[in-house]
Amino acid sequence: MEVKFKIFRFHPKRDKAPRYDTFKVEASLNDRILDCLNKIRWEQDGSLAYRMSCAHGICGSDGMTINGVAALACQRLVKDYDYAKEILIEPLQFFPVVKDLVVDMTRFFQGMKAIHPTIEQNVSTTKGRKERKQTVEEHAQFEDAIKCIFCACCTASCPVVLEEEPEFIGPAAVLRAQRYIFDSRVKDALDRMKIMEEPHGIWSCKTYFRCTKVCPKRIKVTDAILQTKSRILRELHPDTP
Numbered sequence: 078m079e080v081k082f083k084i085f086r087f088h089p090k091r092d093k094a095p096r097y098d099t100f101k102v103e104a105s106l107n108d109r110i111l112d113c114l115n116k117i118r119w120e121q122d123g124s125l126a127y128r129m130s131c132a133h134g135i136c137g138s139d140g141m142t143i144n145g146v147a148a149l150a151c152q153r154l155v156k157d158y159d160y161a162k163e164i165l166i167e168p169l170q171f172f173p174v175v176k177d178l179v180v181d182m183t184r185f186f187q188g189m190k191a192i193h194p195t196i197e198q199n200v201s202t203t204k205g206r207k208e209r210k211q212t213v214e215e216h217a218q219f220e221d222a223i224k225c226i227f228c229a230c231c232t233a234s235c236p237v238v239l240e241e242e243p244e245f246i247g248p249a250a251v252l253r254a255q256r257y258i259f260d261s262r263v264k265d266a267l268d269r270m271k272i273m274e275e276p277h278g279i280w281s282c283k284t285y286f287r288c289t290k291v292c293p294k295r296i297k298v299t300d301a302i303l304q305t306k307s308r309i310l311r312e313l314h315p316d317t318p
């Protein structure tokens with residue numbers, strides 16, 4: 078079966094404006110979109126740029142926009158789309174394009190770094206090199222958040238980031254903060270909650286749920302954000318009705 082791909086192309090150092098190239102690929106219904114991109118790069122145009130590494134939904138490097146929705150190319154199959162028409166492949170939204178489907182993730186990782194207190198905390202609860210134990214229930218509090226693979230699909234789909242407040246640290250960064258705030262072994266929850274309250278922090282989230290819809294690891298990102306908001310209200314603003 079022949080499948081047509083319309084792919085965003087742009088080399089900011091060389092091109093005056095982006096363009097779209099169309100490629101035809103022999104593919105089957107169960108081929109991954111990443112397989113098709115590989116075929117294009119290996120057999121038709123070696124200059125096509127995109128990131129990939131594991132090809133199994135683990136490294137988070139092949140986030141891109143497929144038919145308008147952020148996704149991992151290695152997780153999406155040809156049959157997930159209307160393959161009788163062209164499948165449109167574009168870079169993740171919001172981030173500057175480095176080349177074709179490769180984007181500059183600096184802004185994403187800045188958000189991740191922003192959630193850490195600058196003062197080093199002693200997180201150890203025991204002396205020496207003993208393990209720091211945690212109950213199953215305590216671990217369950219942040220188990221979902223540690224599945225995050227930093228693909229940035231959520232941040233690149235968030236209406237607050239895209240349309241309202243580009244400075245918002247983004248859903249992935251708030252999820253990361255939730256992971257530490259709810260980890261019983263980490264002792265700086267209050268400091269981190271205060272960081273979350275800074276401008277462009279957690280209160281910029283308007284609960285659009287788009288992050289949860291696109292997350293390739295099926296993390297309940299919005300739930301984690303709401304859980305963190307409730308805890309901030311409970312612990313930093315106990316008088317709030």
Ligand code: SF4
Nearest residue numbers: 225226228229231292
């Ligand atoms: Fe990707 Fe999901 Fe992590 Fe967002 S929360 S960076 S969509 S894995």
Ligand code: FES
Nearest residue numbers: 132134136137151
């Ligand atoms: Fe690693 Fe897709 S290539 S997640």
